Amino acid sequence: MKEAILKEIQQIIPKNRMLTDLQERYAYSFDASFGEYLPELVVQPQTKEEISEIMKLANKYHFPVYPRGSATSLSGGPLPVEGGVVLDLSQMKKKLIIDKENLLAIVSPGVITGDIHRKAEEAGLFYPPDPSSSQVSTIGGNLLENSSGPKGLKYGTTKEYVIGLEVVTPTGEIIRTGGKTVKNVTGYDLTRLIVGSEGTLGIVTEAILRLIPKPKARKTLMATFPKLTDSGYAITNILSAGILPAAMELMDQACIRAVEHFHPLGLPIDAEAVIIIEVDGHPLAVDEEIKMCQEICSRAGATSVRVARDEKERDEIWKARKMVSPAITKMGPTKISEDATVPRSQIPAMMERLQEIKEKYQLNLVVFGHAGDGNLHPNIITDKRNKEEMKRVEDAVGEIFESAVELGGTLSGEHGIGILKAPYMEMELGKAGMMFMKKIKEAWDPNNILNPGKIFPKPGQTRVVLR
């Protein structure tokens, strides 16, 4: 970075919040996905004005700017692929206000999602989006990736809970979208446009979130199925019986075995699938619903159905699910975590496709995920140093994407496109769909300053590259 530009940035940002040393910059060269890109400078802004000034400079001198939260992105979202400046927003975390009267939270972008959960609960309220990374991820990252977790089935994703934003645009303007009301039809819905835009259309400097009353009760069960397809029927039967569980999680046999091997919990290693169902709401309704779920599972062929009698038993059930991630990383150093999503009715078909892909490419592929909303997590365990195997992994990942789209689904239900899935965008959206997205990007960011290299594939880029 040219001395002259650095000097100008110093006029905006105090020295202790500008990181220039090589080791400091390397510490911002990665996220939880692949690849490593060294930024030329890391800036830790504290105000929207500082950010606005930086964006104006960036447009003047044409250097790229990469917003970053806690860098837990699994798709390369915050990676500074073209160098330039990393904007570390994780330290912009002062504001976390719970407005009990209006059922709102007003937050700075660097606030940790888990802290919003806790604060809301203290006030008897509930912020539902629950990505499993919520103890680490920033709300800014959640907004820009439109993150969600198990509760997405009943409560929807992050976008359902954002009603207003303060945004610095790529050209340095400060704007407000939406407001403090749930109903708002004034003009285009820019809030929804920014949410899920992966930091390519603006930098969120404050958000107004909608909270809901905390459900009074919940009940949880775990059901074991000798046949994978039967678990699929149980899931669809429950949903068509008019029950909308708060969560419905599925683990396949490879997963069950991995967990049991890693941390014995007494899981049935011969079963082809285990599902975990949680219902919440009014205590009376919850009792009845869990009973119905229990019956439907048994009728669909479950060999055992266990309903948690207390919080301790509930924790035990969820422990099995939480152990999946650590357990499978024991199987190899590299984990490729996909989140292709299909319509619910296609879950059995998708599961079948995944088994075929696993055999075809001879890979260590396990499947778990949020079965209720069709958001499966096929994970491939491999070693990125094994070049030959990584080639097969790339082919397999491509085929997973193709299967999901063919079955009427999408490339990504949760983790975003980033750099990893960019080559497959056109497959899902078509040429015209892509063109309109590009036009939006060009209108907001004429100089392609903000998070360039993401979402849109480079010319000629047609497949995922992990090596």
Place this chain on the structure above:
Amino acid sequence: MGTSHRETRQLSTSNSLYEMVYDEVNRCIQCGYCLPACPTYESMEKESASPRGRINLVKMAAEGKIDVTEHMKEPIDQCLGCRACEVACPVNLDYGHILESAREAIREEHKKRNRGISFKEFFFSQLFPHSRRLRAAGNLVWAYQKSSLNKIMRKTKRINRILEPMVQMEKALPLVDAPVKRVKPGSVIPAKGETKARVAFFTGCISDAVLHRTNRLTVELLSLVGCEVIIPERQNCCGALHAHQGLKKNARDLAKKNIAAFEHTGADYYVNNAGGCGAMMIEYDKLLKDDPEWNDRAQHFSSKMKDISILLTKFGPLPFQKKWEGVITYQDSCHLRNVQGIHEEPRILLKSIPGATYVELSGSDRCCASGGIYNLLQFDESMKILDQKMGNVKETKAATIVTTNPGCLLQMRLGIERCGQSHVMQGVHLVDVLAEACGVG
């Protein structure tokens, strides 16, 4: 712009670092689950001060992308070694091993470049194990004059920077027990009443010098609950300070000597009262895993070594005599909690004291930033973390703050001094409190 080319210059690759930890650092999935657990990430607010950042920098150094001393050293020096990150990590990364290997690589690199360790590090490593030298300001000057460095280091500014933390530390040091009262190596103290077990007590080098009263009381409590206590001769420092400074070889030698000394006693359990030493010793099996001659013996030793709180809960209840007055709170020793996994027992013991009001300290599981000699080497950073903790301590309204490790104890006393509470608050070892409530003094 793009990435500048200046950075592609040749950097010294530490192949030993690659060999020691490359596989382990590659297991890090960079999920960041460790970030909220890390006290230095919280206080320094940047990724290079986080576990994930440090692990990545070790990886970069192993790959030769950054320099071991020029770039990796500072972030590694700033790590407390509290290992809270290990507890938070979903893939059970062995951060302790990564940290020690990084320190070893730094030391090797220094040697190669003929640089030696910094003046500050030398000064403290010479002094700290000999705590009596620290006792009076006069002694400080004495130590300084003795060290051959005084001629080179006459610049008063530099001296002041180093002496300030020590002068503050001095206030935190406890009173000395009369020599006749001290626990003597080689002695055997019979159990009071029925003998339930024979235990061998590890006195620890720092505790022995600074906290020998606590050591004596430890032995008395053990005897009270029915343990015959042997004080093995020829035991020595656990090696933690050496291992943490990257002197693994010295640490291994010390470990072997301790193993031999304790085996000799034939005791049922080995016991210690210092969280940090205990953590070091329960990991002797890891330290000596590549040594076929010692591997089994080390495993045996590690499995027998217990913290005092474990044995007191196992063989208790303690025969309490007095009613306690005032609020008690507890600050975990990181190595007791994060490495030995012990956090229930000290709390159970404190709550069992008749009359005691136990109030949980918010953030008690977070490091007090004593970190071996971190508080001396990284004084400012350490005090930032400590002062914040003292704010939480004040909220408990405690008159007694209890810890289970000499380093933490001194740090808490320093904290009490710094926040001007020494007239209403005392910092003591768990054993001191229990002994007092049992009427032994």
